[in-house]
Amino acid sequence: MPLFSLLALIVAAALFAAFLAIGNEYLFFAGYVVVQYVVIATAWNILGGYCGYVNFGTGAFFAVGAYATVALHKLPNYSENNFPPVVAEMIAAIFPLPIPILILVGGLLSGIIGLLMGYLTLRLRGVFFAIATLALAVVLQTLVVNWDYVGGSRGATILRPQTTSLFGMDYIHYLFGLMLLLAAIGIIIARGIERSTFGYGLASIRDDELAAEAAGVPTLRLKLACTAISGALMGMAGAPFPYYVGYVEPNSTFSLIYAVNAIAMPMVGGTAGWLGPLLGSLTLGTLQQIASVTISSEASLLLIGVILVAFVVLAPRGMLGWFDRLRPRRRGMVAAGGGH
Amino acid sequence: MSVEFLVNALAAGLLIGCFYAAVTIGISISFGFLDIANISHPAFVIAGSYAAYLLNQGAGIDPLLSGLLLTIPFFLLGCLFYDIYFHAFEQHGREGLSGLAFFFGLMFIIEVVLIMIFGVDFRYVEAGYLNSTWRLGFLDLPLRLLIPSLVAVLLFVALQLFLSTTFQGRAIIAVSQDPSALSLLSIRPRRIKRLAFGLSVASAGLAGALLIMIQPVEPSIGREYIGRVFAICVLGGMGSLPGTLIAALLLGVIESLTSSYYGPAWAPAVSFTFLLATLTLRPRGLLGR
Numbered sequence: 001m002p003l004f005s006l007l008a009l010i011v012a013a014a015l016f017a018a019f020l021a022i023g024n025e026y027l028f029f030a031g032y033v034v035v036q037y038v039v040i041a042t043a044w045n046i047l048g049g050y051c052g053y054v055n056f057g058t059g060a061f062f063a064v065g066a067y068a069t070v071a072l073h074k075l076p077n078y079s080e081n082n083f084p085p086v087v088a089e090m091i092a093a094i095f096p097l098p099i100p101i102l103i104l105v106g107g108l109l110s111g112i113i114g115l116l117m118g119y120l121t122l123r124l125r126g127v128f129f130a131i132a133t134l135a136l137a138v139v140l141q142t143l144v145v146n147w148d149y150v151g152g153s154r155g156a157t158i159l160r161p162q163t164t165s166l167f168g169m170d171y172i173h174y175l176f177g178l179m180l181l182l183a184a185i186g187i188i189i190a191r192g193i194e195r196s197t198f199g200y201g202l203a204s205i206r207d208d209e210l211a212a213e214a215a216g217v218p219t220l221r222l223k224l225a226c227t228a229i230s231g232a233l234m235g236m237a238g239a240p241f242p243y244y245v246g247y248v249e250p251n252s253t254f255s256l257i258y259a260v261n262a263i264a265m266p267m268v269g270g271t272a273g274w275l276g277p278l279l280g281s282l283t284l285g286t287l288q289q290i291a292s293v294t295i296s297s298e299a300s301l302l303l304i305g306v307i308l309v310a311f312v313v314l315a316p317r318g319m320l321g322w323f324d325r326l327r328p329r330r331r332g333m334v335a336a337g338g339g340h
Numbered sequence: 341m342s343v344e345f346l347v348n349a350l351a352a353g354l355l356i357g358c359f360y361a362a363v364t365i366g367i368s369i370s371f372g373f374l375d376i377a378n379i380s381h382p383a384f385v386i387a388g389s390y391a392a393y394l395l396n397q398g399a400g401i402d403p404l405l406s407g408l409l410l411t412i413p414f415f416l417l418g419c420l421f422y423d424i425y426f427h428a429f430e431q432h433g434r435e436g437l438s439g440l441a442f443f444f445g446l447m448f449i450i451e452v453v454l455i456m457i458f459g460v461d462f463r464y465v466e467a468g469y470l471n472s473t474w475r476l477g478f479l480d481l482p483l484r485l486l487i488p489s490l491v492a493v494l495l496f497v498a499l500q501l502f503l504s505t506t507f508q509g510r511a512i513i514a515v516s517q518d519p520s521a522l523s524l525l526s527i528r529p530r531r532i533k534r535l536a537f538g539l540s541v542a543s544a545g546l547a548g549a550l551l552i553m554i555q556p557v558e559p560s561i562g563r564e565y566i567g568r569v570f571a572i573c574v575l576g577g578m579g580s581l582p583g584t585l586i587a588a589l590l591l592g593v594i595e596s597l598t599s600s601y602y603g604p605a606w607a608p609a610v611s612f613t614f615l616l617a618t619l620t621l622r623p624r625g626l627l628g629r
Binding site: 054120121126135141143256259263308309 | 377379424428432434436437438440441442444445446448449451452453455456560563564566567570571574605606608609611612613615616619620623
C-alpha cells in the first residue's frame with residue numbers, strides 16, 4: 001500500500017514537472033480537463049464498479065462542489081453590504097479561502113448529499129437509486145437557477161488571480177497541479193478500498209446483495225459509506241472548476257456530459273479495478289479534447305455516446321477485458337476475485 | 341387569488357396530467373411489466389416530436405395524423421432495441437449496470453443527434469385548430485392542450501383494454517410474473533417481451549407528436565421528463581395502469597398549481613420531491629401489486 005501511494009504521488013509529480021518543462025499553456029488547459037475526468041471516473045467507479053450501483057447524477061455532485069466555491073467566493077462582497085462591520089471584517093480577513101480548503105468544503109457538501117440520497121433510496125433495488133440520482137440533478141439545477149446569490153440562470157463570473165501566493169506560480173499551473181494531486185489521492189483511495197474488507201463487502205453486494213446480507217455483511221452501511229466517498233470525490237473535482245473556467249452557469253455546470261463521461265470512462269476502461277477508470281478517462285478524455293478541437297464539440301459528445309453504447313454491448317469488460325482474453329491465465333484470477 | 345384562477349389552474353393540471361399519462365404508459369409497460377429501466381424513453385418522445393415537426397413542416401401533415409403514423413416505425417424501432425437489449429444483456433443476466441448504461445448512452449446519443457440536426461432552437465407545429473380556445477364560462481380550454489389530452493386518454497384506454505382483454509395483452513402482464521409458466525403454454529417470453537417493448541416505444545412516438553402540439557420542443561427538455569415519468573410510474577405502483585393514470589393526474593395538478601402560484605421555474609422540483617417521497621414512504625406506490 002504505502003509503496004503504491006508513493007509511486008502514484010511520484011508519477012503525479014513527474015507529470016507536473018514534465019508539463020512545466022514543455023510549458024505549453026494549452027496543454028495545461030486541456031490537461032486539467034482530462035485529469036479532472038480521472039478523478040470523476042475513479043469516483044464513479046468506487047460506487048458503480050465496486051458496488052454495482054449506477055449514479056447518473058455526477059453532474060449534480062460536481063456542481064455542488066463548483067457552486068460551493070462560487071458561494072464562498074461571493075461571501076466577502078455580500079457580507080460587506082449585509083452583515084455588521086465586525087463580522088464583515090473577520091470574513092474579509094479569512095477570505096478568499098485557498099483552493100485546497102475549497103476542495104475540502106466542496107467534497108464535504110457533496111459527500112453529505114450522497115449520504116442523504118443514499119439513505120433515502122439505497123434500501124430499494126439499485127435501479128431506483130439510479131433514477132433518483134438522475135432526478136437529483138434536475139432538482140439541484142432548479143434550486144441553483146432560482147438562487148440569485150450565486151447568479152441564478154445568468155451565472156457568476158469569478159476573477160481568477162494571475163498568480164498564486166505560493167511561489168508566484170501561474171494560476172492555471174497551480175490548478176492543474178492540485179487536480180493531479182487529487183487524481184493521485186483518488187486512485188490511492190480507490191485501490192485501498194479495493195483491497196480492504198470494505199471492498200470485499202462491496203464486491204459481495206455487487207455480486208449478490210441478498211446473499212451478502214444473509215452472510216452478515218452490513219450492506220446498507222457499506223453502501224452509504226461508498227456513496228458518500230464517491231460523491232465527495234466528485235464534489236472535490238468540481239470545487240476548483242469556477243477558478244478554472246472563470247464563469248459558471250447552471251446549464252454547463254450541471255451538464256449531462258459529466259454523467260456520460262463518468263459512466264463511459266470506467267465502462268470503456270473496465271470497472272473491476274482502479275486501473276480501468278484511469279485508462280478509460282485518459283483515452284476518452286484525450287480523444288474528446290482532440291475531437292472537439294479538430295471536428296466540433298457536438299461531434300466529440302456524439303463520439304462519447306457511441307463509444308459508451310458500443311463498449312457496453314460489445315466489450316462489457318472494457319479495454320482491460322481484451323488483455324484477459326490474450327492471457328488466459330488471468331481469467332482464473334478474475335473469476336476468483338468474483339467479478340462478473 | 342381568485343376562484344377562477346384556481347379552477348383554470350386545476351383544469352390545466354388535469355389536462356396536462358392526461359398527457360403525462362400518455363408519456364408514462366410506455367414506461368409502465370417496459371419498466372413495470374418487463375423490468376427494463378428504459379431511461380431513454382423520454383428521448384424517444386422528443387424524437388417523436390421532431391419527426392412530427394418534420395412531417396408538419398415538410399409535407400404539411402397534421403400532427404395528430406403523423407403521431408398515429410409514427411407509431412409504426414417507432415414500434416419496429418422498439419422491437420429492434422429489445423433484440424439488442426436481449427442479446428447483449430438479458431441473456432447474460434447483465435441488465436443492471438450495463439443495461440442502465442446502455443439506455444443512458446442511447447438517450448445521450450438521441451439528444452446530441454437532435455442538437456446536431458436541429459440546433460437548440462424551440463420548434464413547434466402548425467395546425468388551424470391549435471390556436472383556438474373553448475370557453476365555458478370563465479374556464480379556458482385551449483385546444484392545443486385539450487385535443488392532445490383527449491388523444492392521450494384514448495391511447496391509455498386502448499392500451500388498457502388490449503392488456504386486460506386480449507390473449508397477447510394478458511401474456512404481457514404474465515411475462516413479468518412468471519416467464520417459465522408462459523413457456524409451458526408454448527408462448528415464447530422473448531417474443532411477448534419484444535411486442536411489449538415495441539408497443540412502449542410506439543406510444544412514445546405518439547406522445548411525442550402530442551407534446552409538440554402542446555408546447556414548443558427543444559432537444560434537452562426530454563430530461564425534465566425523466567424525473568416526471570419515473571415519479572408517476574413509481575407513485576402509481578409498478579405495473580398498475582390505473583395507478584399510473586391517477587398518479588399522472590395528481591402530478592399534473594400539483595405541478596400546475598406550483599407554477600401558477602410560485603412560478604414555472606419551480607415546477608421541475610415537484611416531480612423529484614414526488615419521486616423521493618414515494619421511494620421513501622411508500623415504494624409500492626398507490627396501487628402497487
